[in-house]
Amino acid sequence: MKALLLITLLVPFITLAESYPREWWIEIPREEAASWEILPQDAKPGEVILSKRTELGIFSNFGATPFVLDGKYFASVEGLWQSIKYPDPTIPQDSRHEIKDWPFTRKAVENMVGTDAKKAGNLANKIYSQYRLKDVNWGEHFFDYVDHAEGSAYHYDLIKRALRAKLDQTPGLWDLLLKTGCLTLKPDHKPGPNEPASYRYYEIYMELRVERQTGCH
Template identity: 30%
Template sequence: MDNREQPLNIGSIKGELIAKEMSNFEHSPFQLDGRRFESVEGFYVWLKFTGNEDKQKIAQTLYSYEAKKFGKSSTATSSEYGGETFALGSPQHHALIKRAIQAKLVQHPDIARRFAETHPRPIIHDFGYPEAPSRLPAAAFVKLLEELRDDLVTGRLITELGTAAELSAEAAAIESAKRPQPIAEALRVLAANQDIASESKFATARRHPLLEYASALEESQFKVVGLVAAGTNSIVLELPDNLVLKISSTLLPAKFRRWQFHLHILEKFVVTSSTGYSFQLYTQPKGASPVRPDDFVSFEREVRRMGWELTNPSPTQLCYYNGSVKLHDAFGAYKIITAQS
């Protein structure tokens, strides 16, 4: 099921956070016409005790099932608010409940943002058993929630910190800032292991420094998708957002006693050849020739000539470099060794 079609079941304690937050039982204090209520349910119960100031004061402090339980002692069929008397369960009563939920949303911008982000999912209020008689039946409750969500999405309802769209953009920016930038983070990991690159370290460890780097990077968020075994020594890293970073190393003359590293950003995409095989390609944007179907035909021919088998649908890791498809050590200078995924 498309997530946009997944119902948002308000009040479900086993569901997602926003379904719980939008419940009238939720402890989400708000002010309405100069009075503080700890929950919408507390306001709902408060209306039941018109004329009983002591019980109304208690109702203002309640939330969750304590509020519901407290309200059961009322036998009222009408209420009074702002000098107007109305029947409980009437349109005027429902309009007041809507005002209370609206105040809650305005004063809790994070809840308002998360609620708006559920649009256009259908809203339901279903606990899996027949609905008991209520002065706020599920259909009426859902209708006013849908109206409030529409107001948030269109900007007619604005929270204390701005519109829902503005809040979503701000939240996305904050979340993005928290995430390490992939290339910068890869360089940070490399820098933290820079001593591995010394010639003396390599001689002692009897391992190429890139193998050490690969191990360090595997412990981070990156997936090492390739190692070049000869010629220009390289690690190929798969980064978030389909970015690929190729880190090449060159051993400088002995007097420098260190390795020099070069970085190349590659692009990754999946291409299906004319004979139906799928390949993951890494291309170097600058100077790379366009991908042509004939390249895959010649590539498959060459692989079979070597006695290799191409499997489908498991993709073979490839690099498309300067107009040539490269795989393993069958081709010249640029060699990437990877496992089939």
């Protein structure tokens, strides 16, 4: 009787595992993990980690997935995210032009991917801290994207549009997203406390996925 109950409980998980590529949950030795990393096998039932160790890593903002948004080219979502911290050459009145410490031009950061883009953003963060800056910009709109108010809402909409453009302009990416079915998408790192919604790219992908979903498998 106990054996029958155990089999009954396991059937949904076995079916789930057979519905998706097993490599999405590949076992990685703990000693190989980075200090920040959540490994593929750490997903709970019904979840999958968007791990950079699997094909799902392409959904990371770090991914080298070029796209055009509002007529501007970006090499990655991370490149867009970090570039808006830099002075905008199309807006002469941008007060950030008065600062001469910027290590890169905005254009250079727009063309960066992965850790290069992240490092460029971290260097910009130091300048923001030094000069007590808060606002970034998209076109004529300047905003504080961590204000948990209008600025955060505007940034969320911007990043969601960027992720949609990435899906639309990267061959096969919509198919891969839909292939995740009704799995709960999770990041491969521990989210920081009190982060605005724009940071939760994995949740945005699930919102976008619903738009084209015809059912779970």
